[in-house]
Amino acid sequence: MENPATSTPPPPLKRNSNDVGWEYGQLCDPRVPDKVRCRLCGKEFSGGIYRMKEHIGHLKGNVSACPMSSKEDQEKYTSTEHP
Secondary structure (H helix, E strand, C coil): CCCHHHHCCCCCCCCCCCCHHHHCEEEEECCEEEEEEECCCCCEEECHHHHHHHHHHCCCCCCCCCCCCCHHHHHHHCCCCCC
């Protein structure tokens, strides 16, 4: 018989924030708040949730584009949130 406490994965780590970027990102380590992992492709990078939004939205310059983000995902972050 399987122990239910060990069969469910732990909740994803995220900062105490309502930022929509946490829909796609999670903290790699709670002690390093700027190290984030993409839930879609698994890429890890520094720069916090702002970089995550650039990654998902395919905004050029700081991070590579997420190969798994859909057009709908990208449109969330190509609006006025970024200069």
